[in-house]
Amino acid sequence: MLQNKTHSTSSLKKILIIGGGPAGMMAAIELSKTHEVHVFEKGKTLGRKFLVAGKGGFNLSNSATEKSLFEKYSPQNFLEPILKKFDSTATVKWLKYLGIPTYVGSSGRIFPEKGIKPIEVLNALKNKMLAQKVQLHFEHEFIDFNKEQIHFIHQQKKMSIPFETCIFALGGASWSVTGSKGDWLTSFEKNAIQTIPFEASNCGIICTSLQKEFLEQFEGFPLKNITITCNNKLVKGEALISTYGLEGNAIYPISAEVRKNLHKNSSTSVFIDLKPFNSAEELQQKITATTKPKNYKYLFNLNKVQLALIKNFSSKEHYMNPTSFVELLKKLEIPISGLRPMEEAISTVGGIALEELNLDLSLKKIPNIYIAGEMFDWDTQTGGYLLQACFATGYHVAQNILARSTKNF
Ligand SMILES: Cc1cc2nc3c(=O)[nH]c(=O)nc-3n(C[C@H](O)[C@H](O)[C@H](O)COP(=O)(O)OP(=O)(O)OC[C@H]3O[C@@H](n4cnc5c(N)ncnc54)[C@H](O)[C@@H]3O)c2cc1C
Known part of the structure; x- marks a missing residue:
């Protein structure tokens, strides 16, 4: 059984971890090998968001290594040394040590072995913590802190717990039903720690110019095997037509570039290549080789949704001209007016500003407080990279605390 002990305000010279998501759990498992650890949740x-992640693909990491792993993160130079110490190979080994074998899917994503349910992965982490005597304090809501104490609300009463070393792992601000509301920014601001307002990342993109008739007919339809480009970023995959615009595995990784553009202008565009396996020249050759160059459906093997999408975003004149039709096929401009709200996003950017952090992820102004997970301002795409960084930052903080405590003996 999980313990749910309350504490008096008597001196607790232990390691406090606030937030019981993957970053906090990783830090707790590492530190509790040698230290007394208390997790406040x-x-x-x-791990409610961890379980939500499990309802989808549950990509625990990604088999990308070295440069191909590091370049997925922004800012890369900040995350790279952290990921070097705990990369995707380390995650796989760590999960195995916890009793969770994994496999690499065709896309490079790392999943728990078939038949292992998300709750079993979560239980493996919990059980390791309990075996190492981590004390779990549920229904303790962090509300504020100063250099000596953390203030919580527990059973409608305010309580204060003194600390020597504390890790915050409160998560970002998406899917607030999982507990991560990002409502802690003000308490950090009060302590003169600069924060950045949260924004949605890995989310759908809003396209108000999809016509009503198009949506009525094609909402929920996939656009398979496309590439989508925004600025210099190109993503391969699938997009789904939704009531507001586009979502899906080809869309989420592009949302960071869309966000950057929307900071500068109220609207931007993404470009879809509906035939990424054919060059424009190859497609043009199909036109010259046929007596029916306007029979696009058969000539280019297009389905109804692809044809209707092109129609939606082109003039009749361009659509009817086979040469300009090929240009549309290869580079269809889709105007974008916004990103979906944080509530629906897979992750967020923002939180603690990087300038406030030392390389060991302690706060420059209060160095016995550390930050891990989605709580500080970094970004990456879906595909296992988010959890990878949460595990890596939890590990990094734990190792740095262990190194510091060894020095102090
Ligand atoms: C739908 C969805 C699917 C996803 N799928 C994947 C995937 O397949 N692969 C992947 O890599 N990533 C995925 N993610 C992202 C991943 O789940 C998150 O990046 C990760 O959970 C963040 O970990 P964290 O420990 O930083 O924070 P969280 O998991 O958000 O944990 C933070 C914890 O802090 C607690 N907390 C918050 N505020 C307080 C407070 N004031 N007092 C006390 N406790 C507090 C919360 O209750 C929570 O338990 C998905 C996310 C979503 C929403």
Whole structure:
């Protein structure tokens, strides 16, 4: 059984971890090998967002290594040394040590072995913590802190716990139902720690110019095997037509570039290549080789949704001209007016500003406080990279605390 002990305000010279998501759990497992660790979680259970992630693909990491792993993160130079110490190979080994074998899917994503449910992965982490005597304090909502104490609300009462070393791992601000609301920014601001307002990342993109008739007919339809480009970023995959615009695995990784553009202008565009396996020249050759160059459906093997999408975003004149039709096929401009709200996003950017952090992820102004997970301002795409960084930052903080405590003996 999980313990749910309350504490008096008597001196607790232990390691406090606030937030029981993957970053906090990783730090707790590492530190509790040698230290007394207390995890404070506002919910009644650990890892609610971790379980939500499990409802989708549950990519625990990604088999990308070295440069191909590091370049997925922004800012890369900040995350790279952290990921070097705990990369995707280390995650796989660590999960195996916890009793969770994994496999690499065709896309390079790392999943728990078939038949292992997300709750079993979460339980493996919990059980390791309990075996190492981590004390779990549920329904403790962090509200504020100063250099000596952390203030919580527990059973409607305010309580204060003194600390020597504390890790915050409160998560970002998407899917607030999982507990990560990002409502802690003000308490850090009060302590003169600069924060950046949260924004949605890995989310759908809003396209108000999709016509009503198009949406009525094609909402929920996939655009398979496309590439989508924004600025210099190109993503391969699938997009889904939704009531507001586009979503899906080819869209989420592009949302960071869209966000950058929307900071400068109220609208931007993405470009879809509906035939990425054919060059424009190859497609043009198909036109010259046929007596029916306007029979696009058969000539280019297009389905109804692809044809209707092109129609939606082109003039009749361009659509009817086979040469300009090929240009549309290869580079269809889709105007974008916004990103979906944080509530629906897979992750967020923002939180603690990087300038406030030392390389060991302690706060420059209060160095016995560390930050891990989605709480500080970094970004990456879906595909296992988010959890990879949460595990890596939790590990990094734990190792640095261990190194510091060894020095102090
Ligand atoms: C739908 C969805 C699918 C996803 N799928 C994947 C995937 O397949 N692969 C992948 O890599 N990533 C995925 N992610 C992202 C991944 O789940 C997150 O990046 C990760 O959970 C963040 O970990 P964290 O420990 O930083 O924060 P969280 O997991 O958000 O944990 C933070 C914890 O802090 C607690 N907390 C918050 N505020 C307080 C407070 N005031 N007091 C006390 N406790 C508090 C919360 O209750 C929570 O338990 C997905 C996310 C979503 C929403």
